[in-house]
Structure formats: structure tokens, C-alpha cells
Amino acid sequence: MAQRAKRDDPPTPDPGTKLRGRALGIDIGGSGVKAALVDLATGELASERIREKTPHPATPDAVAAVTASVVARTLQGTRVGKGLAVGCGLPGVIKDGRLQTTANIDPTWLDISAEEVIGAAIDRPVLAINDADAAGIAEVTYGAARGEMGTVLVLTIGTGIGSALFIDGRLVPNTELGHLELHGKDAETRVSGASRERRTIGWKRWSLEFDEYLDRMEAYLWPDLIILGGGVSKEMARFEKSLTSRAPVRPAIHLNAAGIIGAAYAAASAAPSAGPARSASPARSASPARSASARPAGPSAAAMEAKTSPAQPS
Numbered sequence: 148m149a150q151r152a153k154r155d156d157p158p159t160p161d162p163g164t165k166l167r168g169r170a171l172g173i174d175i176g177g178s179g180v181k182a183a184l185v186d187l188a189t190g191e192l193a194s195e196r197i198r199e200k201t202p203h204p205a206t207p208d209a210v211a212a213v214t215a216s217v218v219a220r221t222l223q224g225t226r227v228g229k230g231l232a233v234g235c236g237l238p239g240v241i242k243d244g245r246l247q248t249t250a251n252i253d254p255t256w257l258d259i260s261a262e263e264v265i266g267a268a269i270d271r272p273v274l275a276i277n278d279a280d281a282a283g284i285a286e287v288t289y290g291a292a293r294g295e296m297g298t299v300l301v302l303t304i305g306t307g308i309g310s311a312l313f314i315d316g317r318l319v320p321n322t323e324l325g326h327l328e329l330h331g332k333d334a335e336t337r338v339s340g341a342s343r344e345r346r347t348i349g350w351k352r353w354s355l356e357f358d359e360y361l362d363r364m365e366a367y368l369w370p371d372l373i374i375l376g377g378g379v380s381k382e383m384a385r386f387e388k389s390l391t392s393r394a395p396v397r398p399a400i401h402l403n404a405a406g407i408i409g410a411a412y413a414a415a416s417a418a419p420s421a422g423p424a425r426s427a428s429p430a431r432s433a434s435p436a437r438s439a440s441a442r443p444a445g446p447s448a449a450a451m452e453a454k455t456s457p458a459q460p461s
């Protein structure tokens with residue numbers, strides 16, 4: 148008999164789910180660890196965005212210590228309960244709350260549960276999600292791809308290249324399209340933002356190569372819309388004329404806050420108090436291994452938080 152596939156991806160928010168209240172987003176990247184509270188009704192930041200440098204080597208202990216400091220500073224003086232939903236974006240494939248790939252973070256993350264390590268550091272349950280998936284969720288929910296149906300591809304071009312693919316607003320988690328081959332090399336080593344600087348090439352040369360990369364995306368996926376996020380999207384005026392894709396290409400709206408916003412939204416929509424989003428996303432409870440890791444808040448904690456920042460459909 149055919150075996151059922153094990154579903155251990157982070158839960159994908161239901162398209163169009165409206166939430167309110169606040170949640171905490173954390174974005175752990177190759178160069179910075181950032182966090183902020185997010186207003187779930189608007190997608191705006193509800194606190195100052197705090198950033199500290201990612202330690203090198205970016206081992207779990209070192210990153211957890213920096214994350215604890217960033218979160219403590221973010222929450223200082225705020226009145227949030229224990230049930231605050233917390234989402235954390237990390238630069239790799241996430242299955243069962245664990246990193247499965249570590250292109251831009253220390254490989255010792257492969258041995259451990261990211262949800263448990265970050266959860267223990269900040270003493271709150273944490274939902275771990277790929278950083279580009281988080282940024283994509285922010286753009287689809289509150290940003291440049293809001294309300295767009297069809298196939299939407301969000302690319303984050305920073306230290307690496309991250310990808311988030313949406314079909315009618317629903318995320319296909321953990322796509323790793325930054326690692327497609329381009330001229331015999333891993334694409335992100337040629338055309339990420341960091342690679343452009345490392346290779347000291349100008350925007351013209353970079354944009355011609357990046358256009359080839361987008362050609363590959365079009366050949367395989369035929370997206371209806373492409374959103375560019377990450378550092379280079381701020382510079383789109385410098386290179387958009389070189390892009391020849393059939394699909395329109397738009398810059399992301401939330402830029403360097405997108406990862407924070409999307410992680411917060413994903414965690415809140417997976418939390419027990421989120422109602423429809425949770426009941427329509429059974430992936431979490433389908434995996435027995437999940438119960439051992441730091442979960443989104445249980446009902447009592449969620450109820451406590453609801454007094455100050457309810458994460459519920461409005």
C-alpha cells in the first residue's frame with residue numbers, strides 16, 4: 148500500500164486570512180538578526196525594528212544569544228503576554244522546525260531543532276520558517292503581491308537568493324530556487340546581492356546575468372508575477388530596463404522588514420487562537436515529532452495574550 152507523505156513543512160497561512168493584534172517577528176539572516184512587533188491588521192511594524200550583527204561563526208548558541216538580546220530589546224517596555232505568537236525566519240529549508248540546509252549559516256544547525264533553540268533562548272514558543280517564505284508571505288498578505296492570484300514568485304536577493312512560490316495566494320514551502328545552476332555555478336554565488344559586491348561588477352553586468360536567471364525561472368515555472376525583495380530591490384531603477392521577462396517584475400514593498408512581518412503573520416495564523424487558519428492547516432499536528440518541539444502557544448497562553456494582542460480573524 149502506498150504510504151502517506153509525511154507533512155512536516157511549517158504551516159502555510161490560508162490565503163486572505165485576516166488577523167488582528169500583534170505578533171513578534173524575528174529574521175535571522177547571514178548578516179543581521181532583526182526583530183519587531185508587527186500589527187497583524189495592517190502589516191506595519193508596531194515597535195522599533197531592532198537589529199544586531201549575526202555572529203560569526205553563526206552557531207546555534209551564538210545566534211541564540213544574539214536573538215535573546217534582540218528580542219529583549221524589542222519587547223522592553225511593551226506589555227505582551229506569554230501567548231504572543233513568535234515567528235522566526237531562518238536562511239534554509241525548514242522541516243519539522245529544523246534547518247535541513249545551511250548555505251548561509253553554520254552547519255551545526257543541522258543537528259538541532261531551531262524552534263527549540265530559539266524558543267529556549269527567548270523563553271517563548273517559536274515557529275521556524277524559511278526566511279524567503281516569510282518575506283513572500285508578507286508581500287502576498289500586505290505588500291506588492293496583495294490579492295494577486297495565479298503563480299507569484301517572490302525572490303529575495305541579499306546575502307543569498309531566497310525564493311517563495313505562491314499559487315493563488317498559497318505558499319509552496321521551501322522552494323530553493325536560488326540554488327539553480329547558472330553557467331555551471333550555483334546561481335546565488337553569481338547573482339545574489341552579496342555576490343555582486345564580491346565580484347565587484349556593476350549593475351549593467353549584474354542585471355544581464357540576473358535576467359538570464361529570471362529566464363530560467365520563466366522556463367520552469369511560468370510565473371504570472373515576479374516580486375523582487377532583499378537589498379537589491381531598492382536599486383530597481385538601476386537595472387529594471389535590462390529585465391526581459393514575460394511576467395511583470397515589481398519591487399517588494401516591505402524591503403528589509405518583510406521577513407519579520409511574514410514570520411509574525413505565519414506564527415499568528417498557526418496559533419490556536421487564529422481559528423480558521425489553524426483549522427484549515429492541519430500539517431502541524433499531523434507530525435508526531437512536532438509535539439516535542441516548541442509549539443505556537445497553547446490555548447491558555449493564547450487566551451492570556453488575547454487580552455493585550457488578540458491574534459484572531461477580524
Ligand code: BGC
Nearest residue numbers: 238239240250279307308309
Ligand atoms: C538559502 C535559502 C534562503 C536564502 C536567503 C539561501 O542560501 O538556501 O533557504 O532563503 O539563502 O537567505
